[in-house]
Amino acid sequence: MAVHKGNILKLRRLGIDTNLENIIFMRADSQVSRSEGFTANTRVLVHHLNHTMVATLNLVTSNLLLEGEAALSDAAFNLLQAREGSLVWITHLKPIASFSDVRAKMFGKKLTEQAFRHIISDITHGYYSKIEMAAFITACTGDNLSLDEIIYLTKAMIATGTRLKWKAPVIADKHSVGGLPGNRTTPIVVPIAAAAGLIIPKVSSRAITSPAGTADTIEVLTPVNLSISRIRDVVQKEGGCMAWGGAVHLSPADDIIISVEKALDVDSSGQMIASVLSKKAAAGSTHVVIDIPVGETAKVRTTEDALKLEYYFKAVGNVIGLSIEVLVSDGAQPVGRGIGPALEARDVLAVLRNQPDAPSDLKNRSLKLAALLLESVGKVPRGAGEEKARQLLESGAALDKFYRICQAQGGFREPTEALYRHPVVATKDGVVSRVNNRKLAKLAKLAGAPKSPAAGIHFVAPLGTHVRKGQTLFTIHSESRGELAYSIDFLKTDNNLIQLDPA
Template structure:
């Protein structure tokens, strides 16, 4: 750092999500002497901390001479506040970017090279453009099985790893792609009530209208520290927290935020993402739900089998015992699509209400039964009946409320203020539901950012409907978003097909 001229921080209050941005005047001494231009990547130093940020140049009086601004997240990461003095210097070239170029030309990456890339990503050295390049270069089927193993291990190394006193730690994961498939809170409640240890870290939505963490956040606090998480698990055998808050696979959280923007969910990255988080969370036994359907994430049985063999091989390489289940992915599960609406379904099943969605209940029982059989306490073939006893006897609901309260609160989910019924335009039998397009309607209504927004589905495959029946209801927290979702629905053909 040959230029030690300091700049004083001015709080501009600009949110740039995860990307570190620094704002400097075009005629600022540092910009002029260092030759910085817009989008230059620079190192920002404060005390003994430093971050890498992208420069945005200001051409008006937003900043005075000698001042610089940082985006909200950048200021938090660096630990600076208004008036603090920072130093800005050049960023040395990042060597691992060359490895991504090599991958683009079809070369296989060694584990040491993947370690380097993932280390640079988790320490914030890549801009969003460089992250997008990595994701694109490794999407589709561009990762070999050895690369997936290397990527998984690199991602486990990139963050903290949890350790538990018990020998067997259970976990479950659904690869997603099926709206409303919110089995996790039910499964965790059953398994924890059975006395098994199941510390669940869940993700927020990547390309869907809700992730488990989004749904749970409607009812309880999900951003717990590692110490708080351990405290909840020691009291209740289980927890339902957002994985990002406990830094289990920090590189994965960064990659997910860019995958979300690109609407990409690549198979190799998905396997590495899922298994690295399970391994980092200290799991030993994992059940993986793979829904298969024409509009689900996995379209065919052949694709599912290939995915299972990859999952099994990578799990073996990182020392996890897994069991993969292929489930029906032909239509949404439950009624709600969106955080609060899915929370209502979960509670309805846990409370054993008469009108609880039966498909969600049966799927949760199947997964819970498999997990119970994975332990040595329940013999083969007896898992589901044990799960039914725990659920229908009420102890799963009691356990769920205890977990929520241990995490800080239990809040009842509510409907959004605005809603609109979508009606059948003919009579007949529902014979097809486009999961992707229905999920898109829920996203356009505001989910998951607006937790109460989404879609409430009144019709499943095989249902007889009459012209004018309500097929589904769109919920939104603003009239504009309701109109937005409706506009999309109107230009789509047959999201729900009636014959």
């Protein structure tokens, strides 16, 4: 490609935070725009020393920039490792060849292993725009991916990321498919398993469409942004860790995919299987227990869907060398009382501390998962897992291990509390007969979770509770007045979250 003198520009820092969008600002009348035929919103390649990124062009029609200058959004400065005064070189972005496969997928074609490898590689390099990402995700939603395609996608995701290697032959791991508010078993299962002597280097994700991801909740209690070498140190010392997966780039394509899924508020089964298993394989795991909660308003709605998912998990796991155990569990209502990072962290601590008011559903669910893990790696005979897990939890051994892991990750801290609260009360006497998980989760998000860690819902009316008119069903917690008002607004248009039947 021909290089023209005018294609080199000097960077100015304007201080514009666009979140993860890479924007380059250039004068509308600049030499580069005119000679290259760039217009606003053209996607271009920006080069600086050994770094190259794709950015969207915004044209400056004022004197904010001088001739010969360009500016980057804050995130783009970081990505390019550039500073004020750095020189950048701007070139055309070539048409993305792999997107023709995405178009084929949009029209219902099956894609090859090679096609998925190219698509995922281009996504990892940041060549796809948000619009193209949304098209790829939508084309792969629903039943649009065959089992073969899920395997190709999983392998492609593993190929693009870092892969951890461990000396131990057996590496334990767990995962929940989510969709159930408050289902925060990881910070209970990990210390139980580690206390039993298993190696469990657990990395979790942040929320995709929920009010709290496991990493969001654990971050309330201890730092989770651990480097790979830090993870190794923690695991070497304590046998387990509770880290955020995004910080170690186990599956960089997946992190980008998840950010768009979040904006669309979708999470399809094919993508999910590839996302989960690629991260487990990249983390070096050998034995994985997967919790699939089933309920009318959970992510998985019927036992039939759960069994299909179980089959897909096991089939893909088999191809990529992972032993998978599945627990199909009750997903009719939230687990514990808290929905939102800090509120869920309180439930976790209550269970680990064996407090008399600890939510028993969260405790029992954690014990079942820990038991399955202990049995699957052969630590105890089949059927003996739950007793072993209970003994480790109730003796305080798990709490001790939990504190040690937090210490190794950078220290333990108690959860914060939200400043603004609003109780929502029963409008009549009755028995709680139905709980809408999706709407409770939506309300917690409107209140600010997970961005504001102390925001969310404190839910005190599980199925079967007898309530009197005026009694609190749940309390909204928020860190800002605006968000509290916003979530209360939503209740005015839709207050059908908890159904009361005559007692």
